[in-house]
Amino acid sequence: MLDIINITAPIFILIALGYLSVRLKVVNPKHAKGMGSLVMNVALPALMFNAIADMPFQQVIRPYYLFTYALGSVMAFVIGIVLTKMIWRQDNVSAALNSTALSFSNSAFIGYAVVVMVVGSDKAASYLSMGVLIENLIILPMLFIMADMNPASGKSLTSILFDIGKNFTRNPLIIAIVVSVIFSIFSIPIPQMIAGTAQMLTGAAAPVALFVIGMSLYGLELKGDLLKITTVGLGKLIVHPLMILLAITLIPGGTLEDKYVAMLFASAPVFSTIAIIGQYYGLVNRMSAIVIVSTIGSFFSMSAVLIYWKMTVGF
Secondary structure (H helix, E strand, O other): OHHHHHHHHHHHHHHHHHHHHHHOOOOOOOHHHHHHHHHHHHHHHHHHHHHHOOOOHHHHOOHHHHHHHHHHHHHHHHHHHHHHHHHOOOOHHHHHHHHHHHHOEOHHHHHHHHHHHHHOHHHHHHHHHHHHHHHHHHHHHHHHHHHHOOOOOOOOHHHHHHHHHHHHHHOHHHHHHHHHHHHHHOOOOOOHHHHHHHHHHHHHHHHHHHHHHHHHHOOOOOOOOHHHHHHHHHHHHHHHHHHHHHHHHHOOOOOHHHHHHHHHHHOOOEOOOHHHHHHHOOOHHHHHHHHHHHHHHHHHHHHHHHHHHHHHOOO
16 A cells, blocks of 8 residues: 555645645746646657657557557547436537546646556656547547537537647647657657757656646636536546446457556546636636546545556556
8 A cells, every 4th residue: 555655645745735836825826827838848748759759669559558548538428428418408518528527637747647657657658648649639529529519609510620630730749749659660869969858858747747737726616516516527537447447348458557557547637728628618617626626536546546456466
């Protein structure tokens, strides 16, 4: 049990430090956006390049992991649609946001930080890159198509897909993955000065990301229908891992590490950017509350996966 606490405690201590630094006015909360941009646009892309570019291509793309994580995430998304549309009788926008909350983990900020402490930074970056592809190629397009395909939005499917494609090609994480894979496929040597710079940036990714999560939590409030908010926030930590587990049973093959890493990423909380997306659709308070509930609960969900991993095969 102490091994598990040694893995998860530093993660949530850094989140707590971020929260307290803003609450005690040690750091200006306005800096969170800039620090978050540093992580997403500079440090994480550098981390991926540093880990993947000189890795053999067969270790970069793991088909079993891709298919399993994609299938499990899509099934979690479908459960969100059923819950919101058929049981709660809410509109398409609510269904799209709730479904995304159930199927889109905070892989980059929290999931990676935990996985790296179990499998190492290079493997963790490879798994993260595949998760980023699934989230940006499948989950986010499903969100925007479902939310915007209604008479009130005035958007056609073509315009929605065009906007999705445009954002996809501008995403620094996607660009880093593409460049890294090219280096990996053709075994292109990385200049030492570039490798050294990427290595320095890599060290900043996880701690700054966790600190930013804590900063972002300050000021968020639990407002709205608390029953539905709690159902989605905590449901993410149960439904997503269970759907990944179901996908694992349906798709043969894969290594134990692939399976446990998929479960660990799925047990991470809702990605925090969903609050910004919720603001665009006029549901910022609801989505912010879901982020709070899910982030707090993820200490227990991620610990549960780690405990099972430790008991069955060890680290």
